Amino acid sequence: MIKNPKISKIESIIEKIQTPSYVCEEALLEENLKRLQYVQEASGAKILLALKGFALQDTFYLVRQYLQGCTASGLHEAKLARETFDKEVHTYSPAFKESEIDEIISISNHIVFNSFSQWQKFKSKAQKRVSCGIRINPEVSSAPVALYDPSSTYSRLGVTKKAFKEELLDGIEGLHFHALCEQNVDALEKVLRGFEKNFGKYIPRMRWVNFGGGHHITREDYDIKRLVEVIRDFKKRYNDITVYLEPGEAVGWQSGALVASVLDIVENGMQIAILDTSAEAHMPDTLAMPYRAEIRGAAKAHERQYTYRLGGNTCLAGDIIGDYSFDKPLKIGDKLIFEDMIHYTIVKNTTFNGIKLPDLALLTKDGNYKILKRFGYEEYKRRN
Numbered sequence: 229m230i231k232n233p234k235i236s237k238i239e240s241i242i243e244k245i246q247t248p249s250y251v252c253e254e255a256l257l258e259e260n261l262k263r264l265q266y267v268q269e270a271s272g273a274k275i276l277l278a279l280k281g282f283a284l285q286d287t288f289y290l291v292r293q294y295l296q297g298c299t300a301s302g303l304h305e306a307k308l309a310r311e312t313f314d315k316e317v318h319t320y321s322p323a324f325k326e327s328e329i330d331e332i333i334s335i336s337n338h339i340v341f342n343s344f345s346q347w348q349k350f351k352s353k354a355q356k357r358v359s360c361g362i363r364i365n366p367e368v369s370s371a372p373v374a375l376y377d378p379s380s381t382y383s384r385l386g387v388t389k390k391a392f393k394e395e396l397l398d399g400i401e402g403l404h405f406h407a408l409c410e411q412n413v414d415a416l417e418k419v420l421r422g423f424e425k426n427f428g429k430y431i432p433r434m435r436w437v438n439f440g441g442g443h444h445i446t447r448e449d450y451d452i453k454r455l456v457e458v459i460r461d462f463k464k465r466y467n468d469i470t471v472y473l474e475p476g477e478a479v480g481w482q483s484g485a486l487v488a489s490v491l492d493i494v495e496n497g498m499q500i501a502i503l504d505t506s507a508e509a510h511m512p513d514t515l516a517m518p519y520r521a522e523i524r525g526a527a528k529a530h531e532r533q534y535t536y537r538l539g540g541n542t543c544l545a546g547d548i549i550g551d552y553s554f555d556k557p558l559k560i561g562d563k564l565i566f567e568d569m570i571h572y573t574i575v576k577n578t579t580f581n582g583i584k585l586p587d588l589a590l591l592t593k594d595g596n597y598k599i600l601k602r603f604g605y606e607e608y609k610r611r612n
């Protein structure tokens with residue numbers, strides 16, 4: 229089994245970093261990719277990168293050496309996949325548009341429809357040119373919060389058992405489900421049981437099954453051995469059918485940080501540090517999920533001697549990253565390293581309040597700090 233020691237080297241180049249900046253560490257990203265490659269080799273499954281969570285195209289020279297292609301959620305992601313990754317492109321969308329479907333078909337290998345009405349609508353165009361699948365809703369909820377649970381009540385994502393139309397299956401070559409979020413293999417097993425109970429009888433007519441994303445394969449405690457067994461067992465039961473996994477988060481998991489600086493420190497009942505980043509604009513999941521970003525060398529409020537509330541540099545009152553404590557007082561100009569900020573951040577960023585988008589940078593395996601992209605006023609202007 230591949231070890232995943234995850235040793236970050238950002239501190240070695242911290243002086244050079246102009247903040248705010250996302251710094252992806254090539255070596256850590258490659259460790260993730262090697263783990264995923266191990267799963268592919270041991271299980272026989274094919275793994276795709278879900279661009280929704282990680283689309284850092286300047287790392288694709290590396291990612292494409294390990295993964296089979298990309299999963300796209302519509303025309304723009306499919307185009308990026310075709311232009312920059314150029315292996316398999318699998319496109320799913322809750323609803324495809326008439327005006328975009330021809331281009332999507334021309335650059336995709338697989339298309340997954342969200343309903344039988346969409347399948348009926350686009351069947352004649354798609355059928356002969358791409359492998360078509362249908363997304364089903366296994367109706368097994370296990371995601372941690374409703375915002376990220378595709379099987380929640382009244383979900384629009386995927387066909388339920390009740391809405392399934394066996395008589396319209398002709399031409400469908402694959403079944404797709406996506407029901408997990410940051411989960412271990414026990415959750416996959418639960419979903420698979422529900423999926424097979426309701427839809428198992430259709431699998432022998434298929435060429436492939438896509439297990440979606442949400443598999444936290446690169447997390448230290450993920451049971452890779454069990455995942456390999458589950459996939460092998462599934463393939464054995466269905467005549468060696470092709471199995472796809474399409475994680476996003478697991479590819480970028482703990483592969484880098486967001487580095488920000490302290491701009492000012494004010495006092496209002498407590499010490500408040502204002503940073504050159506923003507929860508709202510640069511780390512939206514801290515507010516949406518919500519989750520607490522880890523900061524290197526810091527702890528929860530009051531666990532260490534000096535506690536600060538960390539706020540973003542926007543006018544939104546709730547643009548608060550959280551309360552953190554440090555061994556030494558913070559000073560203006562100090563740099564803070566927010567851990568694990570490469571997935572579901574860059575892809576979601578906004579220029580809210582005119583705040584500058586952070587640089588995208590790479591810490592290469594040989595220790596060089598490389599700025600991939602720098603943003604400015606133009607990004608704000610064009611989007612408003």
Ligand SMILES: *Cc1c(COP(=O)(O)O)cnc(C)c1O
Binds near residue numbers: 278320440475
């Ligand atoms: C979000 C999503 C993924 C990727 O999920 P992760 O949690 O990032 O692994 C894969 N497939 C579909 C259909 C998705 O919506």
